[in-house]
Amino acid sequence: MNKTVFLGALTVAGLAAGASAAATLDDVKARGTLNCGVTTGLVGFAAPDANGVWEGFDVAVCRAVAAAVLGDANAVEFVPTTGKTRFTALASGEIDMLARNTTWTFSRDTDLKFEFVGVNYYDGQGFMVPKALGVSSAKELDGATVCIQTGTTTELNLADFFRKNNISYEPVPVETNAEGQQQYLAGACDAYTTDASGLAATRAAFENPTEHVILPEIISKEPLGPLVRHGDNDWGDIVRWTLNALIASEELGVTSANVEEMASEPTNSPEINRLLGTEGNLGEMIGLDADWAKRAIAVGGNYGELFEKNIGEKTPIGLARGLNAQWTDGGILYSPPFR
């Protein structure tokens, strides 16, 4: 009998959660703030500065959505989540969306009942070695000792890569990125492997970053993107198309500098006009006003500007665009048309 009561309570809780999930947009508007899940801190992607203001590449997505929906890029309540608490925070309704460098995988999309709305950063596992080692390709790492975080997918990817290339390696297990950094610098391992963006950030913190190289091989696919709950497709559409608006605006040449001017009157390009609401009624179709995309872009600029400002080559992290360039520039960023 107790079991029945327990299950009943679960069902009620589930129904209630479902009911609230069905109108996330209304909830957000009524609340006046967007609850956005971010990491507790990852260089370049999300971290509060000395004044406590959240900054970073993932944070920019949250701010763009808040600007599109609420008209205020600062109307965001950032909810810091760890790798362990992020999915429950989203599933329980504590946050409206999660922008926390989360890899889009099959089971997270289907089994965990989330909806990935796109990819804002294509990452992949890479290797870092000291320049003094004289290695220019990961395939030359035969017999090397490799520092690797235990219990992660990177560990499995590493084993696969070395087996596929029929070379041997000696794993040096580490617990955290900080430990890996120390072990690598102390010479406990020849190479350090983790996500390429993480490698770049780690290298940026070194005393002599130029003495280390990141090898060109990327041995896994880690598409990182924002996600929302299953079951509220209208809300998912808003987040998806806000992200697409950021990507498309770079392709179309709309920047934070010229967005006001372009939105003030119709331009020669019909797609820009539809995006910025001077033509057609795209905003209305997703339950927002005509200026939604203009506000989202005006916050921090288009995708390219955000990339340059937070993680690009001029920042200490110094990531190249690589895969994350527009499809017209040899990358795989490709926003569906605004039509």
Next chain:
Amino acid sequence: MAQEHFAFVRSHMLPEAPPPAAERGAIKWLRENLFSSAANSLLTVVSLYVVIQIVISAAPWFLNGVWDSPSLTACRDILDGNMGGCFAVLTERWNQLLFGFKYPSELYWRPGLAFILLFVAGAPLLFYKLFPSKMLIFTGLYPFIAYWLIWGGSILVPVFALLGVLLGVYVYKRTVAASAGMAVIAGFVAALIFWILSGFITAPMENVLAIEAVPSRDMGGFMINLMLGVVCVSLSVPFGIVLALGRQSSMPIIKWICVVFIEFIRGVPLITLLFVANVVLAYFLPPGTSFDLILRVIIMITMFASAYIAEVIRGGLAALPRGQYEAADSLGLDYAQAMQLIILPQALKISIPGIVNVAVGLFKDTTLVSVISMFDIVGMIRGPILASAEWNGVYWELFGFAALLFFVTCYGISQYSQWLERQLQTDHR
């Protein structure tokens, strides 16, 4: 008389001569403690060498330390290849380490004042012989003052909370003659009902005598560790006493509730309870209810510490000779009087080392909240500070500072408890 026949007679006392040089002062101490045998001498020399080596190699790190620089790279430029700590991260992020990154900076004086008042409130409790007992009134009011200072908002909330406590005490006093166990429960229920009802009054009057409110989510830094440590230890001692007495009760229901509670909590790791507080509760509460995260964590840590303290106190109770209980009975005291006047004062004295042990362990365990994405001092270091582009890569300075703060606090607690034991020493040793 025949004095002149003696060759020599001392007519006055010689002044006391100091002991020989080898038998006094530092030399004696050295001979006895460091060079008492060949093996000990060897060990002393080797240890001395190691200590000197450590000091020599660590000294430049402290002496060359950079205390003023905007970022790690700038700091390394200043050091220019020399060894030295980048302590600038501590000066630049000082406020974040203490208060978290979102507590409004113009309000730092409020938690600061609460911290100073903590000593005023604690003094008459901790050094009860040195301070007038009237100061205990302030101690009783302190939790409510501190709450108001740290969280802000309307003064009605802490006032009604205080009234609820007073009502609970009143109900306890009225019913304690009938049954002590029932009186505790009745007092608790009365206070709870009062608090729930007062919620309807305070909710619409949230601007009465209000100071700027700070939500729990904005708190962080060492402040959280101190808050959790102080609140949970001071709550868990009374709860622990109740549980320990309940476990020894002759009433089966009370006894079994206490036994099950204690054994269950002691069988579960603290971090599991914290995950329950943070993650699992969210599934069971209706969506939209925001049950304050700090409150959830305080409840869980208090439950955890109460179970341990209950067992420590049970040890103290068991150590008392049977005659003490019988003496109390023969005086005609009822249960509550016997416990208050005879049993608990002795049992608690025996339990002090154990309670302090739990308190110190608990205080350090508060850093576990960083795992459930609360920004206590360790959470601040591991999250925002190490993730900022300026300070990514500074480890020793930050964690050393956190360790220093914890060491100072825990060492202070342990020194106090040793002093207290000496004060209370009444046995015939």
